[in-house]
Each structure stands twice: as C-alpha cells, then as structure tokens.
Amino acid sequence: MSLERRMLTRELKLNVARPGEIFKPMWFLILVVSMLPLALAPDSDLLSEIGSAMIWVATLLALLLNTEHLFQSDFSDGVLEQWLFLNRPLAWLVGLKLIAHWLFHVLPLILITPIAGIMLSVPTDVLWALLVTLVIATPALTCFSGLGAALTLGSSRSGILGVLVMMPLFVPIVILAAGVLIRAMDGSDTLPLLALLGAFSVVAATVVPIAVSAAIRLNIGGSN
Amino acid sequence: MGWRWFHQWGSPRWFYERAGRWQLVCGRLALTLLITGSLWGLAFAPIDYQQGNSYRIIYLHVPVAFLAQALYAAMAVCAVVLFVWKMKLADVAMQSIAIMGFAFTALSLISGAVWGKPTWGTYWVWDARLTSMLILAFLYLGVIGLRAAIQDPDQAGKACGILVLVGVVNLPIIKYSVEWWNTLHQPASLKLTEKPAMPASMWIPLLINILGYYVAAAYLILGSMRAIVLERERRSAWVRELVSRA
Amino acid sequence: MIFEPIDIEISKLSCERDDRLLFKNLSMTLNPGQILRVAGPNGAGKTTLLRTIAGLFDIQTGTIRMNQLPLKECLEQILYIGHKPQVTKDLTVLDNLKFLTGSDDDHLKRALSDVGLKGYHDSLVKELSQGQGRRCALARLWCVKAPIWILDEPYTALDVEMVKTLDTRITWHSAAGGICLFTTHQPPQSLKYTTLELDHVT
Numbered sequence: 001m002s003l004e005r006r007m008l009t010r011e012l013k014l015n016v017a018r019p020g021e022i023f024k025p026m027w028f029l030i031l032v033v034s035m036l037p038l039a040l041a042p043d044s045d046l047l048s049e050i051g052s053a054m055i056w057v058a059t060l061l062a063l064l065l066n067t068e069h070l071f072q073s074d075f076s077d078g079v080l081e082q083w084l085f086l087n088r089p090l091a092w093l094v095g096l097k098l099i100a101h102w103l104f105h106v107l108p109l110i111l112i113t114p115i116a117g118i119m120l121s122v123p124t125d126v127l128w129a130l131l132v133t134l135v136i137a138t139p140a141l142t143c144f145s146g147l148g149a150a151l152t153l154g155s156s157r158s159g160i161l162g163v164l165v166m167m168p169l170f171v172p173i174v175i176l177a178a179g180v181l182i183r184a185m186d187g188s189d190t191l192p193l194l195a196l197l198g199a200f201s202v203v204a205a206t207v208v209p210i211a212v213s214a215a216i217r218l219n220i221g222g223s224n
Numbered sequence: 225m226g227w228r229w230f231h232q233w234g235s236p237r238w239f240y241e242r243a244g245r246w247q248l249v250c251g252r253l254a255l256t257l258l259i260t261g262s263l264w265g266l267a268f269a270p271i272d273y274q275q276g277n278s279y280r281i282i283y284l285h286v287p288v289a290f291l292a293q294a295l296y297a298a299m300a301v302c303a304v305v306l307f308v309w310k311m312k313l314a315d316v317a318m319q320s321i322a323i324m325g326f327a328f329t330a331l332s333l334i335s336g337a338v339w340g341k342p343t344w345g346t347y348w349v350w351d352a353r354l355t356s357m358l359i360l361a362f363l364y365l366g367v368i369g370l371r372a373a374i375q376d377p378d379q380a381g382k383a384c385g386i387l388v389l390v391g392v393v394n395l396p397i398i399k400y401s402v403e404w405w406n407t408l409h410q411p412a413s414l415k416l417t418e419k420p421a422m423p424a425s426m427w428i429p430l431l432i433n434i435l436g437y438y439v440a441a442a443y444l445i446l447g448s449m450r451a452i453v454l455e456r457e458r459r460s461a462w463v464r465e466l467v468s469r470a
Numbered sequence: 471m472i473f474e475p476i477d478i479e480i481s482k483l484s485c486e487r488d489d490r491l492l493f494k495n496l497s498m499t500l501n502p503g504q505i506l507r508v509a510g511p512n513g514a515g516k517t518t519l520l521r522t523i524a525g526l527f528d529i530q531t532g533t534i535r536m537n538q539l540p541l542k543e544c545l546e547q548i549l550y551i552g553h554k555p556q557v558t559k560d561l562t563v564l565d566n567l568k569f570l571t572g573s574d575d576d577h578l579k580r581a582l583s584d585v586g587l588k589g590y591h592d593s594l595v596k597e598l599s600q601g602q603g604r605r606c607a608l609a610r611l612w613c614v615k616a617p618i619w620i621l622d623e624p625y626t627a628l629d630v631e632m633v634k635t636l637d638t639r640i641t642w643h644s645a646a647g648g649i650c651l652f653t654t655h656q657p658p659q660s661l662k663y664t665t666l667e668l669d670h671v672t
Binding site: 147151152154155157158161164165166167168169171172175176178179208211214215218219221222 | 359362363365366367369370373374375376378379382383386387389390391394397398400401402404405
C-alpha cells in the first residue's frame with residue numbers, strides 16, 4: 001500500500017474513532033446561529049439580510065477552533081516526528097493531512113450550513129452562493145489555520161493563540177466571500193470574485209504547507 | 225576586508241558596544257529634529273483654513289503611521305536575514321521591532337481617532353486606511369503573542385520569522401482587499417479626501433518630523449536590542465564582566 | 471537478510487542547549503554491525519545526541535555523514551524510537567504498525583507474536599498496559615528494513631522476558647550488518663556492545 005493511501009486510511013480510521021471531533025464544530029455552528037435571533041430580534045427580514053454573513057463568520061470560527069489542535073495529538077504521541085523518516089517531503093505529508101482534515105472536518109461543516117441558512121431565513125440563491133464560497137474558500141482557511149496550529153505546537157500554554165495569530169490573515173478571504181454574497185443578493189455576476197477566491201485557495205494550498213512543514217520541523221527540533 | 229564587516233554583526237558583544245555609540249548619535253539627532261519640526265509645526269506653521277488648528281496633529285500622526293508600516297517591512301527583512309544567514313542578531317532586531325511596531329501602530333490609531341473627532345465628528349470610521357491599520361496592529365500582536373508563548377528564544381525567533389514572512393506576503397493583499405471592500409459597500413459618508421497641496425511652511429516641518437521619528441525609532445530599537453542582547457547573553461563572560469564592573 | 475554495508479561518520483560534533491555545552495568535538499565512526507550504548511548521567515545530552523544523529527535536531531557544529539552522504543539524504547535508512555509512545559492511542563495495534571511500516575498484515579502479525587502481542591491485533595492501543603504499548607512500538611524492529619536503529623531508552627517498562635527478546639533481536643540486527651545506537655540506565659546482560667560515555671563538559 002502506498003504511503004499516501006496509508007496516510008489517508010489512518011486519518012479515516014482516526015476520525016471514525018473520534019467522531020466527537022467531527023460533530024463538535026457543527027454543534028458550535030448551529031448554536032452560534034441560534035444565538036443570533038435571541039440577541040437581535042426574531043424579525044425574519046432583518047435576519048435574512050445579515051444571515052449569510054453571520055453564517056460565514058460562524059463557520060470560519062468553527063473551522064478555526066477545530067483546526068487549532070490539528071497536529072497536537074500526533075505531536076505529543078511522537079508519531080509526527082516519525083513522518084520525517086517516511087521518505088517523502090514533509091510538506092507533501094502535511095498537505096495530505098490538510099486534505100484529510102478538509103474532507104473529514106470542514107466538508108461536513110459546510111454541508112450543514114443550509115440548515116443554518118434556513119434558521120436565519122436566508123434566500124435560496126444566496127444560500128447557493130454561500131455554499132459555493134465556502135467550498136472554494138475553505139481550503140485556504142484550512143491551510144492558514146493549520147499553520148497557526150503548527151506554529152504553536154511546542155507551546156503548552158498557547159490556548160487559542162494559533163487562532164488569534166492567523167485571523168488577521170483571513171481578511172482578504174472574508175472580504176471576497178462577502179463580496180460574492182452581496183452580489184448574489186442583488187443578483188449580479190459573482191463569477192469573477194469566485195475565480196479570485198479560487199486562485200487564493202490554490203496558491204495557499206501550494207505554498208502554505210511548506211511553511212507548515214517548516215514550523216513542524218522547528219517544533220520537533222525544540223522538543224525533548 | 226571582504227565579509228568581515230558582515231560577520232561582525234554575528235558577535236553580540238561587538239554589537240552591544242557599537243550600538244551604545246550609535247544610540248547616542250541617534251538620540252541627539254532625533255531630539256534636534258523633533259524639537260525643530262514640532263516647534264515649527266505646532267507654533268509657527270500657518271493655520272489650515274478648513275480644519276483650523278486641529279490639523280496640527282499630522283505632525284505626530286503622519287510620521288507614526290509611516291513608521292508603523294515601514295517597521296513591518298523591516299521585520300520581514302530581519303526574518304529573511306535570520307533564515308538565510310542564521311544571524312541571531314536579526315532575531316533580536318525582530319523582537320524589538322515587533323514591540324515598537326505595535327506601539328507606533330497603536331499610537332497612529334489613537335492619534336487618528338483624536339484627529340477624527342473634531343474633523344469628522346467621530347472617533348472611528350470603517351475607512352480603508354483605518355481598517356488596514358487596525359489589521360496591521362493585530363498582525364504585530366500576533367508576532368508578539370507567538371514569541372511570548374514559546375519558551376526557547378531560538379525556536380520562538382524562527383516561529384515568529386515564519387509568521388512574519390507569511391504576513392508580509394499577505395499584507396499588500398490585505399491592503400488592496402480592504403480598499404476594494406470600502407468601495408463595495410455604500411460609499412462612506414465620511415471620507416479621507418485628498419488634501420490640496422500643502423504650502424511649504426506646512427510640509428517642511430512635517431518632513432523634519434518624519435525624519436525625526438525615524439531616527440527616534442532607531443534610537444528606541446537599538447536600546448531595546450541592547451537590552452535583549454544582554455539578557456540572552458547573560459551567562460557569557462563578557463556580560464558578567466560588564467555587570468561586575470558596573 | 472544481510473544489509474548493504476553502511477557506516478556513520480561523526481566528526482567534530484558539538485551541541486549547546488539552554489546555554490549549556492552538552493558535548494564538544496565529538497568524533498567517531500560507526501561500522502556495520504556495531505552496537506553502541508550512549509551512557510551518562512541525566513542531562514548529559516544522550517537524547518540530544520541520539521536525536522541529532524537521527525536528524526531530528528539540527529546540527530549546530532560538525533558533520534554527520536552516512537556512507538559519505540549528508541545525513542539529510544539518508545533519513546529513510548534510520549529507524550528511530552524515542553521516549554514518546556510513537557503509537558496513537560485511538561488506533562488498533564495493527565493499524566498503528568501498518569501506517570508506520572507499510573508492511574502487509576501477515577508480516578505484521580508475525581512481528582506482533584514475536585513481541586508477545588499475539589491476539590492483540592485489533593485491540594486499541596489505549597486498552598493496552600504501558601509495557602504492552604511499548605512492545606507495540608518496538609514491534610517495528612521486527613518488520614522494518616532500515617539498517618540504522620536509534621533507540622532511546624528501549625528497555626523502559628519492559629519485563630525480563632521482553633528485555634531478552636529485544637537483546638536477541640538487536641544481536642541479530644548487528645549480525646546482519648546493521649548499526650544500533652541506544653541509551654539505557656540498566657545495562658543489558660546478554661548483549662555485546664561498546665559504550666560512549668557522555669560526561670558533563672562544563
């Protein structure tokens with residue numbers, strides 16, 4: 001069995017063994033979305049206007065919190081340092097781990113956003129735009145938050161530092177996604193912005209794993 | 225000659241001794257420039273016909289805002305030097321610049337808010353420039369926070385280096401996206417409009433002050449770098465000797 | 471199985487950690503079949519030396535070459551087992567080994583019965599005792615083809631019988647031309663090895 005398949009099989013089995021890790025972010029997303037009408041007003045016009053942006057931010061937070069400890073358990077078990085002996089570039093293995101994370105953790109999160117959309121009476125065509133932006137933008141978000149996770153690996157009292165450090169870098173992605181949603185709301189062309197978002201994700205997915213692998217190597221070198 | 229000048233920078237002791245002298249020069253120069261520029265700007269430059277005297281805060285706000293951005297670039301240069309030449313002094317510089325950079329960013333935000341109140345009637349608007357400045361402050365905070373969380377100074381330095389490099393690549397993208405975002409939503413009712421050309425009696429003191437703040441920043445950074453060098457080298461013979469002499 | 475001849479050449483290796491000099495100008499050559507025990511008091515730098523040779527720590531000064539090649543190009547020749555468990559608690563014994571070694575099931579099952587974990591294939595590692603977990607990590611020695619073994623405290627938490635089994639395995643490895651470096655505080659009885667004593671330099 002090739003190393004790539006072994007790696008993905010392992011991730012699949014780990015996620016089957018720890019289903020809570022998949023459900024917690026979804027639970028978080030729905031909870032946050034339920035808080036909004038309670039804090040604001042049950043007025044459906046108002047909710048549908050800010051609903052899609054709210055769901056976007058809530059998904060972003062759920063993804064960040066979920067990715068914060070991406071490498072932590074492998075690191076403390078000493079499995080992560082074994083990756084260096086696996087005859088593949090570390091950045092490639094990191095990329096595989098990020099892909100697996102996106103498939104098993106981020107995709108389920110995206111798939112329940114329509115429920116959140118219904119709760120906030122988001123119009124159907126905006127809901128579609130929301131789904132598409134999330135699918136296109138989350139690879140970049142996953143890569144960056146993976147970097148946050150890797151940078152804070154060696155620090156025992158980092159808390160949510162990785163999230164805090166990476167959040168400012170999400171600004172362009174959030175702005176572009178919001179642009180798509182606004183255009184979807186007034187029915188104008190969203191394609192150019194989606195292409196730009198996609199380009200961002202592609203660049204992030206090729207470059208960021210290299211930075212992540214440098215951060216992991218750094219933390220392996222600093223631990224005893 | 226050759227590369228010797230470059231390798232000297234690798235010696236903390238050499239740096240510590242030289243930097244003391246440079247600091248003195250910078251301090252004097254900064255003091256002269258700032259006194260001249262500020263006095264001229266605050267007392268003698270003409271009143272702005274639109275804003276009255278409140279415009280005079282530009283003699284603080286503009287230099288500080290320039291520095292806030294320039295220092296992030298300086299930090300990125302240090303990160304490159306750290307990774308390419310493994311020079312520990314670059315890490316020391318990165319550490320002091322992060323703190324100074326955050327201080328200048330905060331100062332520019334605060335002075336901007338103070339200026340905004342009489343000019344626009346509000347302390348804060350979500351203008352493109354203000355927003356990117358705010359995000360810059362968060363980026364600086366991230367670098368400071370990351371360093372504080374990691375115990376080993378070498379490791380902390382490299383982690384911050386990675387973060388700074390990723391940040392500096394993102395910075396222009398953030399800036400452009402924030403500008404675009406500003407045009408996307410209904411145009412802000414309050415805008416930082418392009419100022420008409422300033423008379424020389426206004427911009428010459430501003431130029432002097434910009435120079436003065438740059439030199440003052442160099443003074444502060446050199447000072448904090450010397451302190452960090454002392455702390456990191458506290459167990460070496462030359463620092464002990466220095467302490468026992470004092 | 472006989473390994474291709476391999477040697478490790480360490481020259482003028484020095485390492486400083488937290489302002490403390492751990493070792494200075496360490497030079498040695500490890501030849502095929504050599505078993506080397508790195509000894510020394512706590513904090514003498516045994517783990518640091520082992521991790522440096524395994525390529526996990528950056529070399530501060532000096533060089534390490536394997537068959538004349540720089541260390542970074544030879545990492546897949548190394549099997550490193552450190553202090554940490556090296557296994558994932560939430561996976562079964564078999565899945566853990568399958569990921570790390572890439573061997574097939576039959577091979578792995580044989581290796582597991584060699585380390586006394588027969589019948590535990592499908593147990594989760596978190597259900598095992600500490601000693602059994604260690605056995606699971608060590609089972610890799612029975613199925614990996616790497617000629618260089620770097621074992622940090624491999625005898626920890628093992629019973630007398632398993633210690634003997636491990637000694638026998640290391641002896642075979644050496645007979646096949648492999649190199650083994652290890653640390654331990656209880657010198658193994660049934661193993662012939664040379665010792666490198668690390669003392670506090672400062």
